Amino acid sequence: MSDVKIVSLESKDVRFPTSLGAHGSDAMHKDPDYSCAYVILKTENGLEGNGLTFTCGRGTEIVVTAINTLSTIVVGKLAGEIFNDFGNFWRSLTSETQIRWLGPEKGVMHLATAAIINALWDLWGKIEKKPVWRLLADLTPEQLVSVIDFRYISDVITKEEAIEILRQSQTGKEQRIQTLLTGGYPAYTTQVGWLGYTEETVTRLCHEYLALGYTHFKVKVGQNIEDDIRRLRTVRKIVGQDNIVSIDANQVWDVNQAIEWVKRLAEFKLLWIEEPTSPDDVLGHLAISNALKPLGIGVATGEMCCNRVLFKQFLQSNAIQYCQIDSARIGGVNEILSVYLMAKKLGIKVCPHAGGVGLCEMVQHLQMWDYVALSGDKEGRWVEYVDQQHEHFVNPVVIKNAHYQAPLVINVHK
């Protein structure tokens, strides 16, 4: 492991005026300006680790300040010192004796943690000269588990159990790597259904994405029931009955309102309703899930789930059927791995949230690792795909026939 020192951390406030075109708009976030708080770690031998967390415009400066506050815990450390004991380093970042009061392990501080932790994984990948999915897949079960902080989740999964699950999942790994390298990983798209798009735009985009090979489309709902019915009718007419349609309300409803509203949309044969209510309301999601089960509609959430503890409760109580981890919301790769392990143990599918700025670029690595080294399964799982802001990345995602192509090389930006 490299003994190279991390000599600086720079954080940037990067914003794009996407609200001008209503790109990314939903019932709750009517005018998002896709933005990010971006982290650049530099080592003494000239390597860079890049990471980010996604934001919607105003307030990004607060996340940047939080990153700067945490930077003293990272700068001056040897990379090897961090990566050889990553679980404990993660805990030192989230349990700093005074800063912890600002979270703990949630909100702005956890977004900042995610940006720093993701930059560290990028750096580790560059040191090992491997894309992160491959770095993860090549770690032994013991090494992988050593990056995770099991505090608060050991009642559901212990270190030893996690090692055992990972050991069992080694069977067939090489073959799955080959399958991934040839076929990629399935994507679904939300690009067709932003709430602020006109009927004409939705129609055009549905045709376009159908022609690109997509089979699963997500539509924003929740502002006006008549509009939702009209829009879903349009989408269904174009994509047909055999393709999949899901909906996303971005937390606008009360629990009973969610049940009533979604029942009125059930005729459109929906796979899931995403974020029907508050992202913290485990029992509310359970009530919605129970009410919609007879209609064949699942419940999905996760893009604003604050940490592994809340994910534990959603998974434990069967309140959700689709677990939507987000690469930049909880405390970065280390904590997300613990959610994948709990989901695997409890038999719940992970379908990551992506889009934003750089979320597709980051989360593809985690889902590819999951396929290769943990769940071993792609059936009924997709990574979200949104066609925005990819051009700003040195290694943008590559999608072919609605499948994410596994990143192979590391192009280091100089």
Ligand SMILES: C[C@H](O)[C@@H](O)[C@@H](O)[C@H](O)C(=O)O
């Ligand atoms: C404000 C954002 O675009 C959200 O609407 C978006 O992340 C969305 O919830 C999604 O699932 O893609």
Ligand SMILES: [Mg+2]
């Ligand atoms: Mg969503």
